[in-house]
Amino acid sequence: MASTxxxxxxxxNIDPDYYFLCDVCAAWGIGLETLAAAGVLASLILLMAFFALSWMVKDKNKKxxxxxxxxxILGTLGIFSLTFAFIIRLNNKTGSVRFILYGVLFALCFSCLLTHASNLIKLVRGKAPLSKLSMLVRAVGLTFIQIIxxxxxxxxxxxxxxxxMAKxxxxxxxxxxxxxxxxxLVLMVFSFMISMFTSCGPYKGWKRHGMHISVTLLFSIAIWSSWISMLLLSGIPTNGEQSRWDDPLISVALVVNGWVFLMMYTIPEICFLTIPHQPEDYPSEEILWKSTGRQQSVEAGSTQAPDKEGAEEDILFPPNGTGFQPKDPKPKPCFSIPRTMLHPAYRQEMMVRYEAKRLAKGTHTSI
Structure with a gap:
C-alpha cells in the first residue's frame, strides 16, 4: 500500500505499517486493539489464577x-496477541507470522480440547482415564502436525x-x-464430534465438563464458517476495486474466538477445578469389589492359559491414591458337624434308617 x-x-512519526494502531479514522483498528489487549490481560489473570488453584486440587483425575x-490458556493468550499482527499492515514479517501462528495456535487449543474430551469419554463410563503424560503427548503431537x-x-x-506475500x-x-x-478445520470438527460422546455414561459429574467443550467448539465452528465464507468472497473484485475487509475480518474472528475460549471453557473449568469429587462421579464400592474379583480371576486364569481371551478393562478408582480395598470376609470352615449329630439318640435313629434301607435293597435284589 502507498504510504501517506x-x-x-x-x-x-511512526512507520506507515502501524497507522491502523493509532488512526482514529480507522476505528476498527483501535477497537480491536482494545479488545485484544483486554483479552491478553484477562488471559494473564486467568493463567495466574489457574496456576495458584492447581496446587489445591485434590482429585487426581483433575490433576x-x-x-x-x-x-x-497459553494458546488463547497467543491468539489475542496475534490480533496485532493482523491490525498492522501486511509485510514480509507479519505475513510469515500470520501464516504460521494462526493455524498453530488454534491447532494447540483444539488439540487440548480433543484430548480432554477423549479423557472424559472414559471417565463418564467409569473406566481408567488417560495418564498425564499420555494426554500431554497427544496434544503436542497433534499441534506439531500443523507446525510442519x-x-x-x-x-x-x-x-x-x-x-x-505483501505483493x-x-x-x-x-x-x-x-x-x-x-x-x-478437520481437528475442530472431529473434536466436536468426540465431545458429543461425553454425554453417554452413567457418571453425570463429568458430563458438565464435556458440555463446556461442546459449546466452545460449536461457537468456534460458527465463527470459522462465517469468516472463511466472507474471506473468500472479499477477494472478488467489485467495480474494479478489491475489498480491504480481509485483515479486519480475520482480526475480528481472532478476538471473538479468543473470548469464546475464555468465557465458554476456561472460566467454567477454573470454577470447577477445586471442587472435591462427588461419590456419584465414581463407581460404587460394590462395582469396585466385583471388578477386583473379576480382575483377580482373569489374572489367575492367564497364568494357567496365557492365550485365554476376554480380559476385563481397567476400571476407574476413586482419587484417593490407592483405590477401594475390599475387606476380607470372616473365614468360614470348609466343613462343620451339626450339633444334633453328636447326640446318641440321633445316632441310633440313623443306624435304624440305614439298616432298613439295606434290607429293602437286599429284598429288591432277590426278587
Whole structure:
C-alpha cells in the first residue's frame, strides 16, 4: 500500500505499517486493539489464577488435566496477541507470522480440547482415564502436525520461490491462507464430534465438563464458517476495486474466538477445578469389589492359559491414591458337624434308617 506523506490523525512519526494502531479514522483498528489487549490481560489473570488453584486440587483425575489446560490458556493468550499482527499492515514479517501462528495456535487449543474430551469419554463410563503424560503427548503431537504444514508452506513459497506475500494477489493469498487451515478445520470438527460422546455414561459429574467443550467448539465452528465464507468472497473484485475487509475480518474472528475460549471453557473449568469429587462421579464400592474379583480371576486364569481371551478393562478408582480395598470376609470352615449329630439318640435313629434301607435293597435284589 502507498504510504501517506503525513501521518493520519492520532499518529505521530511512526512507520506507515502501524497507522491502523493509532488512526482514529480507522476505528476498527483501535477497537480491536482494545479488545485484544483486554483479552491478553484477562488471559494473564486467568493463567495466574489457574496456576495458584492447581496446587489445591485434590482429585487426581483433575490433576492429570492441568498440563493440557495450561497449554490451552497459553494458546488463547497467543491468539489475542496475534490480533496485532493482523491490525498492522501486511509485510514480509507479519505475513510469515500470520501464516504460521494462526493455524498453530488454534491447532494447540483444539488439540487440548480433543484430548480432554477423549479423557472424559472414559471417565463418564467409569473406566481408567488417560495418564498425564499420555494426554500431554497427544496434544503436542497433534499441534506439531500443523507446525510442519505451515513451515513447509513458508519454506516453499517464500524461500524457494521467492514470492513476496505483501505483493501476492489478495485472492490467491486468501485461498492459500484457508488451504493451510484445512487440518485445523478437520481437528475442530472431529473434536466436536468426540465431545458429543461425553454425554453417554452413567457418571453425570463429568458430563458438565464435556458440555463446556461442546459449546466452545460449536461457537468456534460458527465463527470459522462465517469468516472463511466472507474471506473468500472479499477477494472478488467489485467495480474494479478489491475489498480491504480481509485483515479486519480475520482480526475480528481472532478476538471473538479468543473470548469464546475464555468465557465458554476456561472460566467454567477454573470454577470447577477445586471442587472435591462427588461419590456419584465414581463407581460404587460394590462395582469396585466385583471388578477386583473379576480382575483377580482373569489374572489367575492367564497364568494357567496365557492365550485365554476376554480380559476385563481397567476400571476407574476413586482419587484417593490407592483405590477401594475390599475387606476380607470372616473365614468360614470348609466343613462343620451339626450339633444334633453328636447326640446318641440321633445316632441310633440313623443306624435304624440305614439298616432298613439295606434290607429293602437286599429284598429288591432277590426278587
Amino acid at each position: 506523506t503525513a501521518p493520519p490523525p492520532g499518529c505521530g 492429570n488435566l492441568i498440563p493440557i489446560q495450561f497449554l490451552f 504444514i505451515a513451515v513447509k508452506y513458508i519454506i516453499i513459497t517464500v524461500e524457494r520461490d521467492g514470492i513476496d 501476492m494477489g489478495r485472492e490467491q493469498r486468501n485461498k492459500d491462507f484457508v488451504m493451510l487451515l484445512i487440518y485445523v
